[in-house]
Amino acid sequence: MQRIEAHASHGGVQEVWQHRSAVLDCELRFGIYLPPQAQAGPCPVLYWLSGLTCSEQNFITKAGAQRYAAEHGLIVVAPDTSPRGADVANVDSYDLGQGAGFYLNATREPWSRHYRMHDYVVDELPALVEANFPATAARAVSGHSMGGHGALVLALRNPGRYRSVSAFSPIVAPSQVPWGEKAFGNYLGEDRAAWLEWDACALVAGAAERLPLLVDQGEADEFLATQLRPELLEQACDAAGHPLLLRRRAGYDHSYYFIASFLDEHFAHHAQALRRG
């Protein structure tokens, strides 16, 4: 494991590390912010999952997260969004292949060898973080767009694993929208029943744990009607009796300007859950 970057930030340090992932069978990078409180003892960890085309850099450079992490004493881990490298399957497309891992375990060729982001984010990365950094086992998960889908799906599939979950502009029903249909068709094959294991709207119905879902969605988001469709999550949560706090924000788009505007509220939400008990 090799440290690629280290920058003092808000009294703590923003680092970027590269390591060999056994699960992904490639080298991968992640950002980790260690707040000032981590110098005195272990801190809980918020995992942030980024969207299509992103690497570990986008969130750590654009969201202003370090200020809130320092305020609440949270470590923030931001992995890359897919396996990477010359020998990792890829296509010339922003919404499939490298940069578009969709936080699932692929079952179809040529994807199944490397594209196992679910297991990487849920198991391998926390084990690495908790063994090598001053991190407790208290975990939260959040993300944006494809990463908002990832946050919801990881929390719904893994009861007890996360203390809290939130999302900005998530793809809530990938089985029903073009981004998800393309990705799932390639990564999981044409059997749509298999897709439902990776679809937040489908998972809500059978969720073993009623972890409240906090979701922020911009009403001027250019992908709102075609790819995001938050009303489907509202309907699924209503039907299942699953707690959902969906906030529609007038005028906001899909960009990091939106995330940065409301990230403080997400950090407060996660800090409350992570600092509990």
Next chain:
Amino acid sequence: MQRIEAHASHGGVQEVWQHRSAVLDCELRFGIYLPPQAQAGPCPVLYWLSGLTCSEQNFITKAGAQRYAAEHGLIVVAPDTSPRGADVANVDSYDLGQGAGFYLNATREPWSRHYRMHDYVVDELPALVEANFPATAARAVSGHSMGGHGALVLALRNPGRYRSVSAFSPIVAPSQVPWGEKAFGNYLGEDRAAWLEWDACALVAGAAERLPLLVDQGEADEFLATQLRPELLEQACDAAGHPLLLRRRAGYDHSYYFIASFLDEHFAHHAQALRRG
């Protein structure tokens, strides 16, 4: 004048505009953040000058400035760092030509036609902003590295023009360091006496107005000893009796992680001056 981008942000809007600059004789872009208070009436303006290699994008995407601008009701204008375009003189170098305007008026060929960033930032851009946006004539200036040099020089050369000035990691004595020697030698020629009109340490001695200089400098800055040399500004201000608040920040480097960590204090400083009287 054409609006290129508009994003809701912290209750206001972050925009990017492109216009034809008569002073620079080219098209140029600038970012402008309009805080929520600008919907009710005119607001004062903070001009932010970015460093080498930057465009209008770096500060608006990486610094987290919108939160503080919204808090204090300040408009923030962030111009590009040099004239741009295929017919604008350039060299294959990160510290000369496009992206490296140094906020001066060039006198030598091939630079003198377009490289007039001083007049652009001091005169043309504020006139444009004050005519087209809900901006008052109360102005402040700040910047980073080459832009920190720009902020100090513009304030020192133009008494009465700015209510307040601050800088992160500024090039305080360009006449005495490699970045400045290269740029000034090209833009201004070999007569070093002419350089002193664009050198904060030299200008302090004859400053007609004792505007306090607020400067933050990281002690782990990789350019500290070779290019920045804040001790020269300390000595010049001591000798001239010019008020300087220089804060050396242990562990911080030259990056936007440093700027983002202390930007709230600079905004508070400017807001106090801009909201006065």
